[in-house]
Amino acid sequence: MPDSAFAYSGSELDVFAAAANWRSYWGDQVHPFLGRRVLEVGAGIGSVTRTLCHAGVEHWVALEPDAGMAGHLARITADGFPAPVSSRHGTVESLDAAERFDSVLYIDVLEHIEDDGAELRRVAAHVDPGGHIVVLSPAHQYLYTPFDAAIGHHRRYDRASLRRLEPPGCSLVTMRYLDSVGMLASLGNRLLLRSAHPKPAQITLWDRFMVPLSRHLDPLLGYHCGKSLIAVWRKDGPAEGAAAE
Template identity: 30%
Template structure:
């Protein structure tokens, strides 16, 4: 992503409603796997480490985080998060069958060679290991936010399923996330396409919001996250899949 945008990203990732609610649902999905607290978990794209912190606080002891951003890893190290390192998510420096779970939240869309990344994630999973992957949904929602984040693509659910299956993974669960805000977001994106093209550089969606608004949006998404414990959602701003390596 653009360097100026990355700075804002790191400033907001701990308290912003989007990051908090997505971190909540990722954490919930990991808990639902009923792993041993010693299970080996790799987070690809760990950023400044807030998910690593939460997992460690809940007793998970065998955690590894990687990120391609030097500033992200430096921030994680400043937060005294152990076992984080600079590494390309599509070219992992780990031996085969090293991890029980690989988590990649909003990473795959940043990698040009999608299959290279998925094959690497499959390679480092142990037999029966699981991959949890979140990606932005629907080309309909493509915007300046994708440009500034250096995205190569957005995914429908079936496109994500096809990519995972092609890489040799078995999809166990597929759903959308952030259905609550899908219609407003789609309306905004369509309106943006009809406006005059701005001459300034593209900007992303991250904005600092008043505490009350941030809290209201967080509560809204946390309610949806509770629903996701029981049902898959048919539409959303993101899509996610839980996939498994053959045992």
């Protein structure tokens, strides 16, 4: 689909924008894999950029295929960030072939892309050796609800389905489920409520009480269950500046 034809149909960006505990939780999981040059695919309204961008970043590219959101990003990226942020309207296909990054982020984005395997194969060519591709996505297809459909999710993932997408020339560093307590709430919604749009009060309850419980419980469970799944791949080969053996 050409960039100009893409229009985002979802509403979860606004719904989850105030979920500070959740952003802090997954942000702590992602932060160790950020490099100096970061590509964020599907930057949306800038919530991920605000959560992760820090003074150690040399350059952050916030890539967004929706023209309206890209315009919003362009207005906000000139203000309030501790590192240089460049907002771009486009997709990975629109990147210059020579562009390289230390890390590429897909934070609640890959499930919106119909051909997810081709997307990761394509973006792997833009990652320097030693760099990382980070995917955070909703977990478990049996938790798929009308809300997923309403916001344009093609699927939810489990370990097996996400592992099959391993990009060429990359090795898996970690894969773990997050938010075990939230998973129970999602299962209740799937079986009982089948809500297409969670209410603000539901989001507040989850973020304020369930997410902090999950932060304590998930490690005890070995990160084996949760409503979200994070995977990190490392691009094979010596890191930039490493001495050849």
